[in-house]
Amino acid sequence: MRKSRMDFGRRLLVANFSAGHFLPIIFYLFVALPIHAGEKWTGFRSDGSGTVTADLPTRWSPDEGIAWQADIPGYGQSSPVVWGDHVYVTSSEGPWQQDCQVHAFDLQSGENLWTTHVEATTKVENYFRNSRAAPTCCVDESGVYSFFANGDVTAMTHAGKIRWSTPVIKTFGEVDNERGVASSLAQTETHLFVLVDHHGPSYLSSIDKRSGDVVWKADRGDRVPSWSSPVIAKTGKQAIVVTSSADTVDAYDAASGKRLWQLDGLQGNHIPSASVIGNRIFVGSTTMYGGATDEDAVAGSNCCIELTEDDGKLGYKVRWGAERANSYYSTPLAFAGYVYYVNKVGVLYCVNQESGDQVFAKRIGNPCWASAVGVTKPDGEQLVYFVLKNGFTIVLRPGNEYDQVARNQLYDASAMMDARETAEKQRKANTVPADQAKPKSGPEKVFAGMPESQLHQMFSYGDPMVYGVAVARDRLLIRTGQTLFCVGQQPKGVAK
Known part of the structure; x- marks a missing residue:
């Protein structure tokens, strides 16, 4: 196994050298502080x-310890975002997800402050x-920016008023992705970035x-369908959009859309996104059906x-490839000298951040x-929070050994059964009539005739499922x- 990892790493290094990217390293440290x-x-x-x-x-x-919980209308798989006392999440309803919704909740009380509906411009089967x-919003001082599987990017004020809406997929063409678009938005101070990789012009x-105007569009050719999200890196004053998706990692100039470099020869980076810490990019990959x-x-x-620069030309260097790590859905976390990955059966891999050598593997x-x-x-103490799909949270102290501080339950069996029943009713209410549903494509074609209950068992689906988290004002927000x-601590006078 070790030899295979090293052979693959050598192939990547050879590719770097051949592409002229094996360059002297000049550190352009950008904001790495949390x-x-x-x-x-x-x-x-x-x-x-x-x-x-x-x-x-x-x-x-x-x-004990749950400040509040709030119902979210519809159904959604995005993570929360926060600005001040506003928490934003998205959801959708209708057989074709034609009713796209952005919700604002009060961080202190959990009160639903407003819900704004966006009418979808394309159809996506519910x-x-x-x-x-599934795509997570972006938020800044001007408001919140949403993106949905139907391809509409919409800007709203912090009061929920729509400023503009841009139909990206309707403008650039139908998407052939058997599981739909799930890539989240990335942002700089002035621009948003949307990634669409599919069986077609990506x-x-x-x-x-x-304004909502499309400033540039960088063509990526026909791709393997992917659901990972772009991320922003900075070298000096230059912002770079990094995409880890569909078997390559690419870097684009955020201002012009010019591709600066590409690392190919990867496998499985279709779901996890890249992490950026300082001048390092940590890539996640997983094995998946089809x-x-x-x-x-x-x-x-x-x-x-590692990001590099030589005489003004930006490049990269592959420092290491992991021996056994596998990221599945979640993005790898580089923190406190280690990198953490969780695979599809709940095995946590911890590797050394500098060398990529495995430190430990533990089923969580x-x-x-x-x-x-x-x-x-x-006080300087460092901890890692792993919020599992089933609602348990593992709190871990970083180190060369697995050092679990706590394992916390979010909801009990009764709440789980209620959530399951509510989700099942909603799925039935939003079912597309059989004579209107499009034929399944790709791997989904294999599962088209199977009962839903069998698919739930095969792929460990079953509500409630935790999809995303955020941290704000010493509170952990968890979204099913x-x-x-x-x-977090419940404010006085606020009912749970």
Whole structure:
């Protein structure tokens, strides 16, 4: 196994050298410090690092430590984002997900402040294995920016008033992706970035935050369908859009859309996104049905890339490929000198951040669909929070051994049964009539005739499922398909 990992790593290094990217390293350190949780959580994994400074609780249960929980209309798979006292999440309803919704909740009380409806410009089947409001919003001082599987990017004020809406997929053509679009938005101060990779003309596009105009569109050719999200890196004053998707990692100039470099030869980076810490990019990959099957190549594709610069030309260097790591749905977390990956059966892999050597592997009981968060407390203590798909949270102290601080339950059996019943009723109400549903394509074609109950068992579906998390004002926000939970001290006078 070790030899295979090293062979794959050598192939990547040879590719770098051949492409002229094996360059002298000049460090252009950009912001690597975690943002303060009291201010904001601005997008998917906040700033793309998944790290934060906060005084989060380490222990809670269904009866203690939950400040509030709020029902979310419809169904959604996106993560929360936060600006000030506003928490934003998305959902969708209707057989074709034609009713797209953005919700604002009060961080202190959980009160639903407003819901704004966006009428979809394209149809996406409301099917439990499809993307259902999966892309995570971006938020800034001007408001919140949403993106849905139907391809509409919409800007709203913090009061929920629509400023503009841009129909990206309607403009650039129908998407052939058997599970729908799930890539979240990335942002700079002035622009949003949308990634669409599918069996057809794929692209990365830039949208002006003020007007909603498409500034540039970078064509990516026909691709393997992918659901990972772009992330922003910076070298000096230059912003770079990094995409880890469909078997390559690409870097684009955020201002012009020019591709700066591409690393190919990867396998399995269709779901996990890249993490950016300092001048390092950490790539996540996984084995999946109908996709990558070479386990050694997939493990090596969980790699570390270093940004380089030579005489003004930006490039990269592959530092290592992991030996056995596998990311499945969640994005790898680089934190406190280690990189953490969780595979599809709930095995946590920890590797050394500098060398990629495995430190330990430990079964933690369930996979993570939400990405882990690295937390630095005010007193300097560092902890990692893994919120598992089944609602349990593992709190881990970073180190060379598995050091579990706590294992916390979010909801009890009764709440789980209620959530399951509610989700089942909603699925039935939103079922597309059989004579109107499009034929399934790709791997989904194999499952088209199977009963839903069998598919739930095969792929471990079953509500409630945790899809995303955020941290704000020393509180942990956890989102299932139809509920938003807030873990933290309950304010006086606020009913749970």
